[in-house]
Amino acid sequence: MASKSLTLVPVGGLGNRIFAIVSAIAYCAERNYPLRILWFRDWGMGARFHDLFELNEELRKVSVLDAKWYHSFLFDKPRRKNLWIPRLFQSVFFDKRIYEKQLYQLDKSEDIVSELDEAKGHVYLIHFAKFYEKENFLEAFRPVKSLRDAIAMRTRDFSTYTVGMHVRRTDNTRAIQSSPLSWFIQQAEREIALHPDVKFYVATDSNKDKQSLKAILGNRMLTSWNEVRRDTQDGIKDAVIELYTLSKTQKIYGSAYSSYSILASELSNIPLILS
Numbered sequence: 001m002a003s004k005s006l007t008l009v010p011v012g013g014l015g016n017r018i019f020a021i022v023s024a025i026a027y028c029a030e031r032n033y034p035l036r037i038l039w040f041r042d043w044g045m046g047a048r049f050h051d052l053f054e055l056n057e058e059l060r061k062v063s064v065l066d067a068k069w070y071h072s073f074l075f076d077k078p079r080r081k082n083l084w085i086p087r088l089f090q091s092v093f094f095d096k097r098i099y100e101k102q103l104y105q106l107d108k109s110e111d112i113v114s115e116l117d118e119a120k121g122h123v124y125l126i127h128f129a130k131f132y133e134k135e136n137f138l139e140a141f142r143p144v145k146s147l148r149d150a151i152a153m154r155t156r157d158f159s160t161y162t163v164g165m166h167v168r169r170t171d172n173t174r175a176i177q178s179s180p181l182s183w184f185i186q187q188a189e190r191e192i193a194l195h196p197d198v199k200f201y202v203a204t205d206s207n208k209d210k211q212s213l214k215a216i217l218g219n220r221m222l223t224s225w226n227e228v229r230r231d232t233q234d235g236i237k238d239a240v241i242e243l244y245t246l247s248k249t250q251k252i253y254g255s256a257y258s259s260y261s262i263l264a265s266e267l268s269n270i271p272l273i274l275s
Contacts, residue, residue: 003121004031004033004119004120004121004122004123005033005034005035005036005121005122005123006024006027006028006033006034006035006036006116006123006125007035007036007037007038007075007094007122007123007124007125008020008021008024008035008036008037008038008125008126008127009037009038009040009075009076009077009124009125009126009127010037010039010127010128011040011077011100011126011127011128012044012128012129012259013044013045013230013259013260014045014236014239014240014243014260014263015243015258015259015260015261015262015263016128016129016259017039017045017128018138018263019128019129019130019259019263020127020128020129020130020131021037021064021140021141022130022137022138022140022141023127023129023130023131023132023133023137024037024125024127024132025059025062025137025140026132026133026134026137026140027113027116027131027132028061028062029059029062029134030134032061033061034061034062035061035062035063036063036065037049037062037063037064037065038065038067038071038075038076039064039065039066039067040067040071040072040076041066041067043230043231044230044231045230045236046229046230046231046232046233046235046236047232047233047235047236047237048066048233049064049066050064050066050144051144051233051237052143052144052147052236052237052240053141053142053143053144053240054141054142054143054144055140055141056139056140056141056142059140062140072086073085073086073089074086074089074090074093075089075090075124077099077100077126078090078099090124093122093124094121094122094123094124095119095120095121095122095123096115096119096120096121096122096123096124097123097124097125098112098115098116098123098124098125098126098127099126100126100128102115103126103127103128109130109131109132112127112131113131113132129259138266138267143240143241143244147237147240147241147244148244150237150241151241151244151245151248154201154222154224154241154245155201155245155248157199157222158199158201158222158248158249159197159198159199160197161195161197161198161199161250162198162199162200162201162222162248162249162250163188163191163198163199163200163201163249163250163251163252163253164200164201164203164245164246164247164249164251164252164253164254164264165184165187165188165200165201165202165203165204165213165252165253165254166203166204166246166252166253166254166255166258166260166261166264167179167181167184167202167203167204167206167209167213167255168204168205168255168258168260168261169204169205169206169209170205170206170228174256174257178255178256178257178275179254179255179256179274179275180275181209181212181213183275184213184253185213185216187253187273188200188213188216188217192220198220199220199221199222200213200217200220200221200222201222201223201245201246201249202217202221202222202223203223203224203242203243203245203246204223204228205228207225207228210223210225224238224241224242226238243260243263243264243267244264244267246264246265247264247265247267247268247270248268249270250270250271251270251271251272251273252264252265252270252271252272252273253273253274254272254273254274255274255275256274256275261274
């Protein structure tokens with residue numbers, strides 16, 4: 001029987017992928033299993049992992065590979081786009097395979113962990129969320145130095161009390177419906193009444209909402225006016241900068257059903273308020 005190891009393919013947006021990766025790192029670290037992470041670029045993730053993050057030097061038995069074109073036929077998730085070819089190779093390479101469809105059937109994180117624990121040999125896992133926790137598990141990696149410098153520049157005008165706002169709009173219908181702009185405006189007005197010196201850092205993929213909030217908050221509002229793109233390297237780099245900038249605030253008013261809002265608060269263990 002082959003020794004135990006895990007190969008993870010994180011999918012989804014930035015928040016989804018980070019939660020999946022740090023969960024796999026925490027899970028494998030406690031069991032001393034080798035972990036290989038294959039990072040694929042797609043329409044919603046336009047950057048390589050190593051253009052964004054660097055692993056903690058203390059990590060052992062963890063490797064991250066920025067997938068090449070040929071990996072799409074070996075390790076990418078099987079789908080119509082690749083004619084389901086990866087499933088054939090994966091049935092040979094791996095003793096156990098857990099695909100997205102199975103994740104929806106495994107209702108709880110404990111169920112996924114049980115599946116992983118019971119598996120023998122080499123395991124292949126596609127995931128898009130948190131499934132395992134360990135203290136300080138988000139310190140497994142950090143932004144590369146150029147992005148850390150950009151984060152420092154973006155936070156330099158923060159006041160002693162700066163509130164974050166993550167207003168998600170273009171790709172999450174549930175967030176749009178559950179977290180309307182009017183709710184964020186109400187929270188801002190409440191914060192101003194309680195804290196006259198408050199500033200707001202606004203992260204949103206809607207320039208229209210940025211303009212609306214700017215008209216109300218004026219000089220209290222800090223933001224980036226860069227174009228929001230998920231399919232380009234610069235767009236994803238800016239998303240990382242936004243994420244960690246939000247984490248430097250005192251609290252976050254976030255969008256419901258958004259892993260990005262949750263991750264921003266958990267990075268620094270600050271309060272997150274959702275509508």
